Amino acid sequence: MIFDYRKASAPADIEADICIVGAGAAGLAIAWAFLDTQATVCVVESGGLTADERYQALLEGHSVGEPSFDPGASRLRAFGGTCNYWGRGCIPLANLAPRDWVPHSGWPIGFADLEPHYRKARTFCGLEQHDFGEDTFLTPSSRQPLEFEGDALVHKTFASSPMIFGHAYHDVFERARNITVLLHANLIELDAVESAQAVRQARIGTLDGRQGTVRARHYVLACGGIENARLLLSSNSTAAEGLGNAHDLVGRYFMDHPSGKLGTLFSPDPRVLMRPYDRNVPKGRPQAHPEICLSDEAQRRHRILSGRVRPFAFEEPVPEGLQALRDLRAAIRARRRHENWAIKARVCGRRNGEPDYIANAMPPAEDLRALTLRAGLNAADIAKAMGRKLTRKPAVRTERVDLIGYFEQVPNHDSRITLGGERDALGLRKVSVDWRLTELDRHTYRTAATLFGEQLARACNGRFQPESWIGENGGVPQVFGTSHHMGTTRMADDAREGVVDRHCQVHGVDNLHIAGSSVFPTGSWAFPTFTIIALSLRLAEQLRARLEQATPLLGI
Numbered sequence: 001m002i003f004d005y006r007k008a009s010a011p012a013d014i015e016a017d018i019c020i021v022g023a024g025a026a027g028l029a030i031a032w033a034f035l036d037t038q039a040t041v042c043v044v045e046s047g048g049l050t051a052d053e054r055y056q057a058l059l060e061g062h063s064v065g066e067p068s069f070d071p072g073a074s075r076l077r078a079f080g081g082t083c084n085y086w087g088r089g090c091i092p093l094a095n096l097a098p099r100d101w102v103p104h105s106g107w108p109i110g111f112a113d114l115e116p117h118y119r120k121a122r123t124f125c126g127l128e129q130h131d132f133g134e135d136t137f138l139t140p141s142s143r144q145p146l147e148f149e150g151d152a153l154v155h156k157t158f159a160s161s162p163m164i165f166g167h168a169y170h171d172v173f174e175r176a177r178n179i180t181v182l183l184h185a186n187l188i189e190l191d192a193v194e195s196a197q198a199v200r201q202a203r204i205g206t207l208d209g210r211q212g213t214v215r216a217r218h219y220v221l222a223c224g225g226i227e228n229a230r231l232l233l234s235s236n237s238t239a240a241e242g243l244g245n246a247h248d249l250v251g252r253y254f255m256d257h258p259s260g261k262l263g264t265l266f267s268p269d270p271r272v273l274m275r276p277y278d279r280n281v282p283k284g285r286p287q288a289h290p291e292i293c294l295s296d297e298a299q300r301r302h303r304i305l306s307g308r309v310r311p312f313a314f315e316e317p318v319p320e321g322l323q324a325l326r327d328l329r330a331a332i333r334a335r336r337r338h339e340n341w342a343i344k345a346r347v348c349g350r351r352n353g354e355p356d357y358i359a360n361a362m363p364p365a366e367d368l369r370a371l372t373l374r375a376g377l378n379a380a381d382i383a384k385a386m387g388r389k390l391t392r393k394p395a396v397r398t399e400r401v402d403l404i405g406y407f408e409q410v411p412n413h414d415s416r417i418t419l420g421g422e423r424d425a426l427g428l429r430k431v432s433v434d435w436r437l438t439e440l441d442r443h444t445y446r447t448a449a450t451l452f453g454e455q456l457a458r459a460c461n462g463r464f465q466p467e468s469w470i471g472e473n474g475g476v477p478q479v480f481g482t483s484h485h486m487g488t489t490r491m492a493d494d495a496r497e498g499v500v501d502r503h504c505q506v507h508g509v510d511n512l513h514i515a516g517s518s519v520f521p522t523g524s525w526a527f528p529t530f531t532i533i534a535l536s537l538r539l540a541e542q543l544r545a546r547l548e549q550a551t552p553l554l555g556i
Contacts, residue, residue, distance in 0.1 A: 024081020080166015
């Protein structure tokens with residue numbers, strides 16, 4: 001059942017077996033695992049079914065590091081979480097083993113521990129038809145990728161999920177008798193018992209002042225890599241340093257997937273490079289696509305982090321008629337979606353050199369009649385573009401091809417999330433983000449730019465021109481976050497090295513667990529959502545086993 005907690009018809013206080021805070025991919029996956037079971041689950045979600053500026057404002061904070069990082073611009077408070085806007089890419093995580101050149105690397109679990117849960121994650125993501133290996137899907141790619149000389153570059157295949165979880169599972173949870181979803185309900189604090197070794201209740205409230213509690217046997221924070229740390233630090237009534245923070249590790253090792261423009265390729269025929277990596281494939285063909293990646297051999301040889309690169313073609317000026325047709329399509333699509341475009345642009349906007357797809361999809365100011373007239377008056381432009389498409393050429397000539405890199409980040413003890421002095425509308429302290437890169441990160445960007453640039457230039461008979469910042473004295477790396485927030489409650493067997501154990505239970509707090517990429521000790525280059533879901537389903541299995549022990553509700 002789904003309730004709007006702002007309304008009197010929603011229960012103010014709830015008792016359940018499991019309380020999950022956050023209805024993004026992680027939280028929904030755990031709740032999904034308990035559908036139609038005897039366990040009762042309460043999911044507490046700050047947002048509503050769609051994004052709202054009042055609730056988005058609760059994500060705001062400050063950046064104090066270099067590069068700068070805006071915590072309010074890369075997250076979404078709504079049922080389904082930021083995955084309402086996700087790119088849908090799924091791939092198993094690589095680089096789980098320790099690497100002697102990467103400080104603090106290595107997971108306490110391996111691929112064998114995740115493999116059965118990846119299989120369940122395929123079902124949750126609608127990918128049952130795709131088989132997978134240790135760090136790739138095995139489905140043949142939608143297009144034949146290039147062949148590279150040497151062993152520096154390889155292809156890994158990701159599968160594209162058809163699911164927007166908030167839409168796909170809304171009706172399922174609406175009908176569920178053992179699952180209660182509270183929308184517009186914010187966690188104020190996890191109240192602990194006097195020893196701080198267990199959570200007694202979750203205090204929740206709305207922006208309009210309604211408050212209540214959720215009392216459960218087990219509690220799961222599933223609010224993302226920034227908010228999970230914030231909520232632990234804010235739950236400090238019993239333990240002044242925050243729950244699970246006895247060793248000052250909550251919020252540390254903050255990572256993203258730094259991304260930036262590495263350089264530009266100039267080629268007499270850019271199609272040679274672009275077509276193999278075009279993700280716009282006809283319906284009915286496999287939605288599995290190749291990524292150009294640094295090989296394990298190259299990482300060891302050059303002592304660098306993992307990374308991938310994606311080529312983006314930038315067009316010459318678009319003819320008037322074709323632009324009018326594109327604007328007309330965007331206007332029609334926008335009418336169907338009813339999206340908050342201001343929020344979407346803020347959450348999905350990229351500063352790393354990618355084309356601005358959101359701006360291109362936003363509804364134009366002109367009405368449909370004016371756009372139709374403009375397209376008709378310039379029909380010759382459209383006819384010419386169609387002719388180019390019939391000969392398997394792009395509708396508009398390519399001016400250049402930019403190479404955008406996406407990288408793993410070094411787990412860095414000093415890269416962290418803390419609480420600032422300013423408070424939000426709920427009275428909680430806002431976050432302060434100190435995002436820091438290391439010399440190994442910079443070495444990776446320089447080396448990878450050369451490896452990617454030289455190989456791809458050779459493949460398309462072109463010339464690679466690196467960006468000025470790539471050089472030894474290029475200053476601050478021009479890289480930006482990609483909304484993949486990781487590491488702030490990292491997993492480790494030793495409480496002195498991590499916030500959660502290998503089962504995602506917070507060290508020293510018996511009934512508190514963390515779901516999401518905040519538990520990642522390292523992040524590889526891979527899209528994290530598939531692994532987030534696999535880990536969440538693994539946690540659900542652990543919780544099911546714990547519930548069978550029939551532990552009484554704490555404090556009751």
